[in-house]
C-alpha cells in the first residue's frame with residue numbers, strides 16, 4: 001500500500017525550480033551518506049530541466065558525490081543523439097556537462113542513430129535489459145530509483161505515457177516504445193508505470209495554470225489509463241511539487257503543511 005501523495009506549493013515557477021533543486025540535493029546527499037550511492041530517474045520538460053539548471057549553479061552542488069550517482073531517464077524523444085529536442089541533451093547542457101558524473105553510470109535512453117537504428121521497439125527492449133542488469137538481484141527488473149522526477153502535461157501524461165495509449169496497459173515490460181504520441185515528436189521511449197512504481201520517491205513537477213486540471217486529477221484516484229499521472233506513485237513517498245498556478249484547483253487539504 002503506497003502512502004497518499006502530498007503537495008508542496010511554491011509561489012512561482014522560479015521558486016519551484018530553486019526549491020526542488022535544494023530538496024533534490026539534500027535527498028541525494030542523505031542517500032549517499034547512508035548507502036554510498038544514489039539512483040535517480042530524470043525527466044525532460046520545462047520545470048524538470050530548470051531544476052537541473054538550478055542544481056548546477058547551487059553553491060552546495062558539490063556536496064553531491066557525482067561519480068557515485070546512477071542516472072536514468074523516465075522518457076525520451078526518439079531522435080538522433082545530440083538533438084536539442086532530446087531530454088538527454090537538455091539534461092546534459094543544464095547539469096551533467098558541469099559535474100563530475102561517471103559516464104558509465106549515466107544511462108540515456110536510446111537515440112534513433114544508436115545501435116538499433118531507427119527501431120524504437122528494439123531501443124526500448126535494449127533499455128529494459130540495461131535496467132534489468134542494474135536491478136537488485138531480488139526478482140525485480142528495474143533499479144529502485146531513490147527519486148523519479150516526472151513532469152506532467154496538461155493532458156496528465158507523465159514520462160511519455162499519454163492517456164488511453166497501449167503503454168498504460170503494460171504491466172510486465174519496464175520500458176516500451178511509443179508511436180503516434182499526441183505531443184511531438186511522435187516517436188518516443190518511456191518507462192512504464194510498473195517501472196515508475198519501483199521508485200522509492202516519485203516527484204511530480206508542474207507549473208502554470210494550464211496544468212491545474214491535470215494536477216487535480218493526478219493527485220486523486222483517477223484511472224491511470226485516463227489520467228496517467230494518477231498511476232505514478234512512489235512506494236515510500238509521492239510529492240506533487242507545484243507553483244501556485246498549477247495548484248489552484250487542488251482541494252484545500254491537499255497541500256500538507258508537514259511533508260513526512
Ligand SMILES: O=C1O[C@H](COP(=O)(O)O)[C@@H](O)[C@H](O)[C@H]1O
Pocket residue numbers: 043044045046047048075076077087150151152153154158159160183
Ligand atoms: O514531452 C515531454 O513533456 C513532459 C512535460 O513537459 P513540460 O514542458 O510540460 O513540463 C515531460 O515530463 C517529458 O519528459 C517530456 O518528454
